Amino acid sequence: MNLWITSQSILDFELSPGDEIGIFDGDICVGSGVVDENSSNEMIVIITSEDDGTGSGFSEGHKIGFRIWDASQETEYQNIAGVFYDLSTGNEIFDDTFKGNDDRAVQLKNAFVEQIIDLKSGWNVFSTFAMPEQPDMLDVLKTQIDANIIEKVIDEQGNRIIFSAFTNSWINQIGDISNAKGYQIKTKADTSLNITGTQATLPFTIPLSEGWNIIAYPCNVPQNALQILASLIDEKILIKIIDESGNRIIYSAFNDSWINQIGNLEPGKGYLVKVSEDTELTINIPVPNNSRKRSGRSQRDSNESTPKHCSPVWDGHPYNSMKLWIFNIDNYDIEPGDEICVLDNENCVGVGIVDGQISPQNMLTITASQDDGSGNGFQVGNPIHFILWDESAQQEISSITATFLNMETAQQIDLQPGFEGNTDVAVKLFIEGTSEPEDEEITDIRFTNITGTQMTVSWRGKSDVIGKVHYGYQENNVITWYIAEDDRGNNFKDDIHHVTLTALSPESTYLIEIISGDEKDNNNGQYYQQSTGTILAPVSNTCQPSGKIYSDPGFSEPAHEDVIIYVTILGDEVDNPSSTASVLAENGYWFVDLVNLRTENYQEYYTFTCNESLIFVEAQAGSNGSDQMAIQSINFEPDQTPIMGTGPAHTIKVISGNNGSITPKGSTQVKHNASLTIFIQPDTHFDVEDVTIDGQSIGAVNSYTFTNVKADHTVEASFVRKAFVISSSADTHGQISPNGSIAVSGGDNQSFMIIPDACYYVYDVKIDNQSIGQVEEYLFQSVDNNHSIKAFFEVDTYDIISSAKFGGTISPSGSIKADCGDQLTFQIVPDDGFSIDDVKVDQNSVGSVSEYTLKDIKQDSRVEASFSLIYSLNDGWNLISLALEPETKFTAASLVNSINQSGAEVKAIQTWFGSGWKTYNTGAPFGDFDIEIGKGYNLLVTKPGQWKNSGNRWTIMTYEIQLGYNLVGFPASTFNKASDVTNKMNTQKITITKILDWNGNGWNHFSANKIYTDYDLTNTHGYFLFANEPLTIHLPIK
Secondary structure, three states, X not given: OEEEEOHHHEOOOOOOOOOEEEEEEOOEEEEEEEOOOOOOOOOEEEEOOEOOOOOOOEOOOOEOEEEEEEOOOOEEEEEEEEEEEEOOOOOEEOOOEOOOOOEEEEEEEEOOEEEEEEEOOEEEEEOOXXXXXXXXXXXXXXXXXXOOOEEEEEOOOOOEEEEEOOOOEEEEOOOEOOOOEOEEEEEOOOEEEEEEEEEOOOOEEEEEOOEEEEEOOOOOOOEEHHHHOHHHHHOOOEEEEEOOOOOEEEEEOOOOEEEEOOOEEOOOEOEEEEEOOXXXXXXOOOOOOOOOOOOOEOOOOHHHOOOOOOOOOOOOOOOOOEEEEEEEEEOOOOOOOOEEEEEEOOEEEEEEEOOOOOEOOEOEEEEEOEOOOOOOOEOOOOEOEEEEEEOOOOEEEOOEEEEEEOOOOOOEOOOOOEOOOOOEEXXXXXXXXXXXXXOOOEEEEEEEOOOOOOEEEEEEEOOOXXXXXXXXXXXXXXXXXXXXXXXXXXXXXXXXXXXXXXXXXXXXXXXXXXXXXXXXXXXXXXXXXXXXXXXXXXXXXXXXXXXXXXXXXXXXXXXXXXXXXXXXXXXXXXXXXXXXXXXXXXXXXXXXXXXXXEEOOOOOEOOOOOOOOEEEEEEEOOOOOOOOOOOOOEEOOOOOOOOOOOOOEEEEEEEEOOOXXXXXXXXXXXXXXXXXXXXXXXXXXXXXXXXEEOOEEEEOOOEEEEOOOOOOEXXXXXXXXXXXXXXXXXXXXXXXXXXXXXXEEOOOOEEEEEEEOOOEEEEEEEEOOEEEEOOOEEEEOOOOOOEEEEEEEEEOEEEEEEEEOOOEXXXXXXXXXXXXXXXXXXXXXXOOOEEEEEEEEOOEEOOOOOEEEEOOOOOOEEEEEEEEEEEEEOOEEEEEEOOEEOOOOOEHHHHHHHHHHOOOEEEEEEEEOOOOEEEEEOOXXXXXXXXXXXXXXXXXXXXXXXXXXXOEEOXXXXXXXXXXXXXXXXXXXXXXXXXXXXXXXXXXXXXXEEEEEEOOOOEEEEEOOOOOOOOEOOOOEOEEEEEOOOEEEEOOOO
């Protein structure tokens, strides 16, 4: 693969002749180019070679890395990024991986990223995905410190960055900033934190300790929080997570799901995370449209609105917030706009504004903030109090009892909790009492003119509004309600209103509430109760109706003068009654002159027969019902028994089947030629099946009106349960049970099970085309409509991470997505001079295999290969060094023991101390010494063999060179030739003059003046360097 680079395409650097551009596959340099005098006009073409199995080239699909060596400054720059272009068209290519036989133009630039983090005045929780070159927190915050904006910073251990007046300086207990940690920070004003540095590499693993942690989000794009936390949720380790605004991700036992108020994890933000045990959280590379989605119930936070009555003592973001989840408010009609205030003594520390119905599925959440020492929140341990502000009534209610429940179990907390930071409790409120408004809208309620079939309801209304009366009767614990409109209408401010209720059932008790505009009076929820009278016989045997009316059944006081008497005569023509005559009573006495009585149309005289025609008398105590008058308080004559006439009556008999009712119920007496409306009301989940009048069907109607009644009638109604259909279906790779068109009777429940196929999961379930998320069971409760339910499924995917330690490669490598049930084969290839030490799958060894296949993948897995460096030991003296740093340090004795266990035999080991040897003889109880990295050692081998040493490639390249001979070793794969050593070490002048290598029979010599022949270096050997003066040498490692 050829990469074409011009000097014009190298941004942020001024390259000079002699500088080098290196191309890297991980830590392996696979190509390089040198800048010369012509590079300003010509391209630098860098040829790279693909790995042929020897580990000496790039692996296709690996990321292309760049490094620049500044020759004049002897400095290597690794934070280099490449932007790739098609060489022939100049179009940008969005692929930064190696590809065989490809040509690309490259623009190089500094790989530093800049992150701007906005901080609000007060408390924030921040983190960064950029690691600055100067990571000390005082350097990171220098701009804000110099501007006197910072008050303090706190990490998860409680360490501080804070100004001390005693030392007149800032104290930094935190040290360096970390991409894994979040930090609480309090500022005096809004500000922006600018951090420039190298970007954190994903996947990024964050260690979590049992209890509370403050984590970073080291990614530059948002990701769904529940998706990132899926492993912690599945393993039941996550307890909760809190952001700087007090939003939560928390499990709610009230709806058996995780509530996600946070949504996405955002760059620049930190998060408080509580876990039940030590664990790790991995932030993976964001994958668009990742099939492994997580859903959770979203829940509003009532603090988002602006309160009108309660003003918390804190603003901005809360400090160590406490969340109160209100799921029920009992004994009060809560309305949108009402406020629930949370008090610590007299201080309001949190407020919630009602914006809808409150239930366990739709809780009202209130965030309270802890006092940070400035009096701006609750004191830990103080009792929690609530007040209610009724916005419409403009009144405050403080007589409230709170019951606290555990969010995770929904069980009541026996000991009432006090305020505590970063806690969550569910709350049920009971409103114990309210104060009456100063001026009530509805007063002076009266029930008058009560007969067997009607009554008058009157009241005084304060406002200029229309009134109405809700009335009904209760049967089988079900109240059937009707509405009667105001007889007077509006334009009667602070005046009497009245409603006449008709077609009532005799001797029946009615429940009544009065509505005036937006106000209602239902007798504090108990309703007013008023009964109708009996059906009375007509007045007869007289030709001159007269009598006296009283205001009470005891006949002690005459009625007022505005009482109206109505007299109806049913004479010789039964089908043609007279019009009703009316007369005012005077001092209770009344009479009617029937001589000039006319028919209803007032066109003819009415014919009647004295003592034979029926006379019917009714009375009303004032046309507007303003006077009191008791039932049966009419005397036909002063010395006779009081009676009240209601006219000739016909009987309307109603017969109601089960599962419904007819109003009025039973048998109702109706005046001749009068009207009566019958209402047919099915019970919940039932329909009217049929209604018959005198045995003749009139269909499934809900009401019927008898007009001009002239005979008895019978009404009969039957009812049938409603029938609905639920259509259920499932997409491919799963099933739903039951499936198809399911018949459900009204009011019944119907459950469905959603079952994914093996290796698939429930991606979504839609009810009536509306998503309800990833549920595996759904219950339609009390069905009252047709519905549909459909399930969708997606394949489970797993993250397979493979890696190789130094000394070889594994392919494929990196993070690999694998579908459930798939298999994935890995090839493990050691570098020259190395062998496969071990291959581990999920920390379990599978041996030193060169190929391994993950079969039937059904979980995330990690495959790791390690390699050993092979030491070939000859008979006699052998100079060696440790090119890999072992996990356990060797001494001379333990090194000899390890080699001898491999089959070779070492009799003695020597270390050079500048002028001679220090020797340890195998098995001796004395003379042992430490084996150090960077030094060489002389072994006396009496039985040749091979020894394998595994470990990490060491990176410390500092040599304290003494005058004369020095026995040293080098990290594996650092130098190829003896001349490479002198070229790198003799940077100022020739100090290292000779390099000697023992070949088993004699010395290989190389000198800086090229007197002796150059030779290849071996990873496992130790070498004598001859220096003509002492010096300290630092060598860069590639």
